[in-house]
Amino acid sequence: MPLPHSVYQPGQTSPSLDRVKQTPAPELIPPVLVVTTEIEASKQQAAWSAVDGHVLPHHTVIGIGSGSTVPYVVERIVAQGAEVNRSRVFIPTGFQSKELIVAANLRLGDVDQYPIIDVTIDGADEVDKDLNAIKGGGACHLREKVLAEAANTFIIVADYRKNSEYLGTNWKAGVPVEVAPFAYAKVLQNLVFMGSQKPTLRMGKAKAGPVVSDNGNFIIDAPFPTEDLKDPLKILKLIKMLTGVVEVGLFCHMAQAAYFGNVDGSLTVRWADGRLEQLAKGAKA
Numbered sequence: 597m598p599l600p601h602s603v604y605q606p607g608q609t610s611p612s613l614d615r616v617k618q619t620p621a622p623e624l625i626p627p628v629l630v631v632t633t634e635i636e637a638s639k640q641q642a643a644w645s646a647v648d649g650h651v652l653p654h655h656t657v658i659g660i661g662s663g664s665t666v667p668y669v670v671e672r673i674v675a676q677g678a679e680v681n682r683s684r685v686f687i688p689t690g691f692q693s694k695e696l697i698v699a700a701n702l703r704l705g706d707v708d709q710y711p712i713i714d715v716t717i718d719g720a721d722e723v724d725k726d727l728n729a730i731k732g733g734g735a736c737h738l739r740e741k742v743l744a745e746a747a748n749t750f751i752i753v754a755d756y757r758k759n760s761e762y763l764g765t766n767w768k769a770g771v772p773v774e775v776a777p778f779a780y781a782k783v784l785q786n787l788v789f790m791g792s793q794k795p796t797l798r799m800g801k802a803k804a805g806p807v808v809s810d811n812g813n814f815i816i817d818a819p820f821p822t823e824d825l826k827d828p829l830k831i832l833k834l835i836k837m838l839t840g841v842v843e844v845g846l847f848c849h850m851a852q853a854a855y856f857g858n859v860d861g862s863l864t865v866r867w868a869d870g871r872l873e874q875l876a877k878g879a880k881a
């Protein structure tokens with residue numbers, strides 16, 4: 597899972613939960629983020645606006661997603677101040693977001709302790725006009741989907757490259773499918789029978805062998821014709837029925853809104869009710 601290329605430097609580790617309970621207002625450590633490109637600026641714009649609009653003072657359980665836009669989410673939450681964050685617990689979707697939470701001195705929890713989450717903010721690989729999303733480019737989609745489902749409000753943040761009319765337009769790597777390791781060959785075969793074009797087992801980089809998810813599973817990337825991805829819920833249901841599949845990186849009708857930062861500093865917000873907002877640089881959603 598790439599962190600923003602410039603930039604993220606972990607701070608010190610957080611105190612234990614006991615110490616957090618005893619300490620009135622732990623000093624929060626803002627991530628050190630340096631925005632060096634228009635794409636990074638657009639991610640930051642999306643993340644900050646989403647936090648401003650959806651992480652409200654009365655929210656106490658907050659899901660933190662994965663990907664290159666999420667450090668800006670944590671940055672903005674930290675900027676809300678130690679006082680408001682003292683009464684909050686943050687639930688990660690994987691190793692990266694756990695590190696972000698710990699490094700910022702925010703209180704860490706897990707979804708088995710907090711199965712109801714006020715708001716989860718997460719990245720995406722591509723989002724369509726109906727707010728269906730492909731997720732899992734970083735192999736985190738199982739935990740991400742649990743946190744999206746647990747959340748009263750699920751918000752996607754991304755840069756403009758992820759904003760498409762239909763899934764599969766820009767994201768050509770395919771639908772990420774997490775599988776039990778021993779079943780991968782059979783699932784690959786069944787995905788071909790379903791119409792996937794050359795599904796592949798995701799291989800590690802600088803590691804011999806396959807990518808292993810935070811849950812100990814393998815990931816298959818399954819490309820489908822764009823025509824098929826016009827009905828992502830149908831594809832999701834078919835893949836999910838395959839024996840050996842743990843979770844599919846298609847998030848259908850889960851998000852309440854998607855915030856896309858644009859290259860000129862403006863913001864596009866798609867809402868689940870079909871509204872499309874275009875906000876000039878600096879305007880609030």
Ligand SMILES: O=C[C@H](O)[C@H](O)[C@H](O)COP(=O)(O)O
Pocket residue numbers: 598661662663664665666718719720721730731732733734735736737740
């Ligand atoms: O598994 C990873 C997640 O679904 C990410 O949210 C997604 O891949 C987007 O990541 P990035 O913002 O790095 O493109």
